[in-house]
Amino acid sequence: xxxxxxxxxxxxxxxxxxxxxxxxxxxxxxxxxxxxxxxxxxxxxxxxxxxxxxxxxxxxxxxxxxxxxxxxxxxxxxxxxxxxxxxxxxxxxxxxxxxxxxxxxxxxxxxxxxxxxxxxxxxxxxxxxxxxxxxxxxxxxx
Ligand SMILES: Cc1cc2nc3c(=O)[nH]c(=O)nc-3n(C[C@H](O)[C@H](O)[C@H](O)COP(=O)(O)O)c2cc1C
Numbered sequence: 001x002x003x004x005x006x007x008x009x010x011x012x013x014x015x016x017x018x019x020x021x022x023x024x025x026x027x028x029x030x031x032x033x034x035x036x037x038x039x040x041x042x043x044x045x046x047x048x049x050x051x052x053x054x055x056x057x058x059x060x061x062x063x064x065x066x067x068x069x070x071x072x073x074x075x076x077x078x079x080x081x082x083x084x085x086x087x088x089x090x091x092x093x094x095x096x097x098x099x100x101x102x103x104x105x106x107x108x109x110x111x112x113x114x115x116x117x118x119x120x121x122x123x124x125x126x127x128x129x130x131x132x133x134x135x136x137x138x139x140x141x142x
Contacts, residue, residue, distance in 0.1 A: 001139075004042065004049035005035040006077070008056035008070040013090045013121045018055050020128040021088070028136060038073050051084045051114075051139070054106055058091035058098045066096030071105040081110035084139070088131055090119045114138045 003025055009015045022032045034045025038054065046052055054074055060066030068074070068089055087102045089095060095118050103116045115138060119127040 001030050001050045002033045002048055003030055003051045003053055004033045004045040006038050006041050006046075006052065006054045006074075007035065008038040008073070010057060010069070013124065014055045014057050014088075017088060017090055017119050017124050017128055018053070020124060021053065021055075021132060024128060024132040028132070038070055038077065041077060043078060046078065046080065046083070049083070051086065052080060052111060053086055053088065054102075055088045055090070056102060058089060058095040060096065060098075062093050064096070066091075066094065066098045068098045068102035068105065071101055074102070075105040075108035077109045079110050083111050084114055085109070085111035086114045086135055086138075087116035088119050088128075089116065090121050090124075092121055 005018045007018045033048040034042040036042035056068045058066050059069040087106050089099050099116045106113050117131045
C-alpha cells in the first residue's frame, strides 16, 4: 500500500508527527509516494497513493474557539473522490472539536475519510503509534 502525506505546520510539530507516521507505515511495509504541504500539494503523490493522510494543528484560544488551522485550504484540496483518506491534528492542551471540523473539511474533497486522531505535541511518538495502529485496524479489520 502507498500513502501520500499532506501537512500544514507552523512550528514543526505536525511535520514531526507526519515523519513519524511515515516511518511507522514503512515499518509495516507501506511505501510513501510523497510528503508535501497542504498549500503546495504534490499531485503526483496523491494520484499514486492508495491513502492520503492530512495533518494540521489546532489554532484557537486554548480553551475556546479551537479549529484546525487551514481547514478551508484542506476542503479545497484537489478532488479526491473515491480515494481513501484520514487526518491527524496536533495540539497543546485542548483541541475542542477540531478533529470533527478537520474530518468535515477533508470530506469536502470527496475522499472516503476513514477517521482522524488528535496527537498531543508532548506525546508525538505514542500518539502517532496509536494513529498508525488504528488506521491499520480500520483498513484491514481482523
Ligand atoms: C496561535 C496559536 C494558537 C494555538 N491554539 C491552540 C489551542 O487553542 N488549543 C491547543 O491545544 N493548542 C493550541 N496551539 C498549539 C498548537 O496547536 C500546537 O503547538 C501544535 O502542535 C502546533 O503545530 P505545528 O508545530 O505543526 O505548527 C496554538 C498554537 C498557536 C501558535
